[in-house]
Each structure stands twice: as structure tokens, then as C-alpha cells.
Amino acid sequence: MIYPILTLFDILLALTLLWLGWHLLSTEDIFKAVVLFISFGLLMALTWVRMRAPDVALAEAALGAGLTGPLFLSALRRMNRVLKGERRLDSDENRGEDHAKNPKPT
Template sequence: MTTTLLAAFDILLSLTLLALAAAALTSAEPRRAVILFIAFGLVLALVWARLRAPDLALAEAAIGAGLSGALLLAATRRAKAHTKEGASGSPEGQP
């Protein structure tokens, strides 16, 4: 019974990983794509933990989901602000 539950959990993890990857790649909104990328990294960390690779799981959670996600969120915020400035017609640095 335990083996069946673990196999079902592995299948659920695999399907969740595929769904998150597809959703992140096809998302039209950059912020949503980054949030899905972070969720993908966290689920991937669970997969690494399930495969008994705790070093990879920690690295994926810290670097893949945490650091990369934070940098991508900051980049999307900055790009959105830059786009608003460009749409208003005022050059950078001028009110």
C-alpha cells in the first residue's frame, strides 16, 4: 500500500511539474509567468527531495525558486515602470 501511495505521489508531482511548466511558458503576463516559475522551482525541489538528492533540493529551492524568482520579479517590476515612462512620452530622468 505504501508503494502505491508513493507511486501516486510521484505521478502527481510529475503532472504538476508539467502543468506549471506549460502555464509559465504560455502565460502572456510576465508577472504571472515569474510566479509560476517560482512555483515550478519549489515543486522541482520536492522532486529532487523525493529522488533522495537533498543537496539538489536545497539548491533548487534557494537559487532556482528563491534568488532567481526575486530577481525576475524585480526585473518585471522595473520593466513595467520603464514601459509606463516610455508610454507617457517623457524622456528618462525628466518629470
């Protein structure tokens, strides 16, 4: 009784992974791609659990599902602020002296 259910579980997991992977690589909205990537990481952690690798599942749950999402989101914001011209362009050269002078980007 357990093996058909597990096989169904495997097939559903693999199909969802492929579906998520394809869409995260092909959507034109990059924010949607990042959210899909976070979900992809969560499902990868489930896959490692199914593959009897709890060590890898722990690492993936902490890194793939927990840390890469914030990484991508903050990088996305940093790039968007550059695009909108909100960010100071001379951020690294003379940041020390005029840090207090620059207006707060909103």
C-alpha cells in the same frame, strides 16, 4: 503499501510540474508566469527530494524557490518602468551629476 502511494505521489508531482510548466510558458500575463515559475521551483525542490538528492534539493530550495523569484520580479519592475517612461532614460551616462536633481519616480 508504500509503493502505490509513492507511485501516486510521483505521478501527481510530474503532472503538476508539466501543468505549471505549460502554463508558465503560455500565459500572456508575464507576472502570472513569474509567480508560476516560483511555484515551479518549489515543486522542483520536492522532486529532488523524491529523487534522493538532498544536496540538489537544498540548492534548489535556496536558489530556485528563494532567489530567482526576486530576480524576476525586480527585472519585471525595471522593464515596466522603462515602458511607462518613468525611469530616466539616460540612466548610465550622466547619472553622477544629476542624481539629486531627478524627481523621485512614483
